[in-house]
Amino acid sequence: MVDGVDVFYRASLASPGAPVMTHLHGFGLSGRYLLPTAELLADEFLTYVPDLPGFGRSGRPRDVLDVPDLAHAAARFLDDRGVRSTTLVGNSMGCPVICEFAHRYPERLDRAVLVSPAGGIQNQPLRRAIGQLTKDGRREPAKMLSVATPDYLRFGVPSTVRLFRALTRYPTLERLLELSLPTLVVLGDRDPLLPGAERIREVAGQTDNHVLVVIIEGAAHAINFSHPGELAHAIRLFMRDEPIVDDPDSPGTASVYEIHRGTLHPQAKPKPDGGGAPGG
Template structure:
């Protein structure tokens, strides 16, 4: 195949994704695209996302149809310069279609997983990329490394990107000790030490935002910058009902109404997402971990954390990203930041900015690292 013809493949967003379904082609055949342009909306078993182009040129051929179930790694479209002959495009499209229909698709490798031991606890992580620059992604309360499924891959272009499971979450040990911010920050710093990472950019969501802030203040030499996504511990407002509801739910029926608070569009909450969270909540030790961490997050109906003084001490670049429709930690909390005017407000996003509007977060993080 002509090297000028670039394949657009079904991405692997997260460890468990094996296929996806295109719900809409944003770009039509014959239209020019640039690196980073939105190409298509894709539905996974967890949530819908937008696929960006990794190449510039013309969308010469759409290979996969709307609503067709496509395995990860299969070619769904072809991008090439306008001067590539149609005959070559047709032959490449024919081969791609044959591969798709035969099912003989080489699946994308996806993240490499591993564990380290910190303070006697096993911490799980997933890694993409092999660049010298290192980014570490830290999820929020009740989340895990898979919550970064839409941003880890694009961030790994030229970088090494680790997504970490905090104690009590994902595949990490469920022992959270006293559940304090210092304990969780120690887990992040211990991960860096165990992996031999001398310096990293830390990105933290919600509780993870507070955790990476504490880590940066505790060991500033290891932290190059902070990107905080709807960080906990900033401002006076918190949706205590959501946090308690998440911790106390014992069935999918009880859990799903609370999950709607995470997204600007509650329809983003799929049955699969709720089922996966219930499987996690039923693991031994999770109930105790979540209740312990609830005490770290809440003092009655008010926030128990205040990381604003820590941010004032942090002598490193800090960027804050917040969804305009956040119903868990409202964007009005940003007024408590040392520099509230520097906040990137993402319109149409709720608390899960990195899942609802991942391209906006990727753009902020990538711009900051240049």
């Protein structure tokens, strides 16, 4: 129970003392599509994948929760599980929720992994976001449709409209630039919901935070579902403070960049044969 609402969640068993990793889903969805990546990391981390209140199999609060409300709900869920601090892995709308969590509870967040961040100007107005999601649907694995459709239908049109309005009022960029902890950003080069490369460089140039950006070739928006091996590999290396390299056994090629004030610097150039580089 989180503030009077039943919260459905999935959890892994881990060895005593294992660090905690919590996965936060996107707009209108449940945590189900995050499982392919979460399961690959469950051997090293005590893993939680909740359906936030109002989503998936969790109960509905009286009013649709906005981004600060969802960050509060995530913190209350962790309170209920006895978790003092965690690494948060978010996809899409889960990324603004992580940014708000970091703003409100900085002492409780170890690291942040932002996968396909969404919710900014690039995704407004609503008809534009719907068009982007439609285009993305054609780029995701066919199985994603069977996972996402029941979630969207359950979430409903009225909730979609109210939450989207709340997202347009949320200071996503301001909160993103406030981050002051190790941060991994993972993007797909076929994601229609993301801004262009110039906008990404512009945002990157405004942060003083230490950020690694991984671009997975061939991935669209739901990377946690479509490219779990590549994503889990990058997260695992990030958590170990090891150089992030491409996983040759997983679909997609990862290119890695470090953000420094004013620009993006590639860690390594692709190999002549087109494979993953020693830093990319």
